[in-house]
Amino acid sequence: MKGTAIYPGTFDPVTRGHIDICQRALKMFDHVVIGVADSPAKEPFFDINERFDMLEMVFDDNDHISVKPFSGLLIDFARDCDADVIIRGLRAISDFEYEVQLAGMNRSLAPEIETIFLTAAQRYAFVSSSLVREIARLDGDVSEFLHPEILHRLTTKLQSLK
Ligand code: ADP
Numbered sequence: 001m002k003g004t005a006i007y008p009g010t011f012d013p014v015t016r017g018h019i020d021i022c023q024r025a026l027k028m029f030d031h032v033v034i035g036v037a038d039s040p041a042k043e044p045f046f047d048i049n050e051r052f053d054m055l056e057m058v059f060d061d062n063d064h065i066s067v068k069p070f071s072g073l074l075i076d077f078a079r080d081c082d083a084d085v086i087i088r089g090l091r092a093i094s095d096f097e098y099e100v101q102l103a104g105m106n107r108s109l110a111p112e113i114e115t116i117f118l119t120a121a122q123r124y125a126f127v128s129s130s131l132v133r134e135i136a137r138l139d140g141d142v143s144e145f146l147h148p149e150i151l152h153r154l155t156t157k158l159q160s161l162k
Contacts, residue, residue: 005085005116006078008035008070011051012044013150014058015132017124021089022065024118031064033081038071045133046157058147075110086115091125 005025011018011034025032036052044051052069059065070077078086086106088099103115119125124145132142136154143151 002030003085004031004033004081004083005029005087006033006035006074006081006083007087008037008074008077010037010039010042010044010129011055012039012042012046012129012133013051013146013154014055015124015127015129015150016145016147017089017091017120017127019058019147020120020124021087021118022059024120025087025116026062026064028116029085031066032087033083034059034065034067035074035077035081036067036069038069046153050153054150054153057149073109075106075113078110078113084113086113088115088117090117090119091128 005028007022007025009018022032022034034055036048036055038048046054048069052067055067059067068077068081070080074086078084086103088103090096090099099117106113106115120127127145132145133154136142136151137158142154146154
């Protein structure tokens with residue numbers, strides 16, 4: 001497959017699970033646009049600028065990946081990016097119900113846009129931003145799941161709040 005796909009999420013912060021999904025998506029698409037959702041309802045730990053900066057830093061050396069913030073409807077963001085595919089990651093069955101609902105709703109709003117689900121490597125199958133934040137907050141070692149600079153930013157921010 002050629003063309004552009006979007007990979008939307010909150011990325012609070014980006015984990016090696018997200019990075020793995022992006023790298024897999026690039027085997028199928030020329031270009032992946034990572035859409036950083038504002039997600040005010042989730043009350044993110046990092047604000048949108050911090051989350052955007054971290055993604056830009058992680059993918060700085062990859063010309064096939066760009067990072068853009070968005071706050072409106074996902075299908076409008078996909079259309080703005082000239083993308084007709086949305087990439088989402090699946091971990092456990094628990095992701096499945098919500099993700100299928102979301103894909104169904106997006107298809108009803110924009111029938112020309114497809115959702116493709118990818119799974120990350122087994123070692124990241126249980127990694128989520130929220131769990132990584134929680135373990136780091138309790139001084140657990142999450143270095144396996146984060147880019148070193150992301151780990152640094154997370155620990156620095158946690159320290160500043162203590
Ligand atoms: P959202 O708020 O949209 O769920 P996230 O940043 O939590 O945003 O996740 C973005 C996407 O990446 C979602 O489809 C999520 O299921 C997927 N994802 C997150 N972590 C992993 C992982 N470790 N393996 C596979 N997919 C993942």
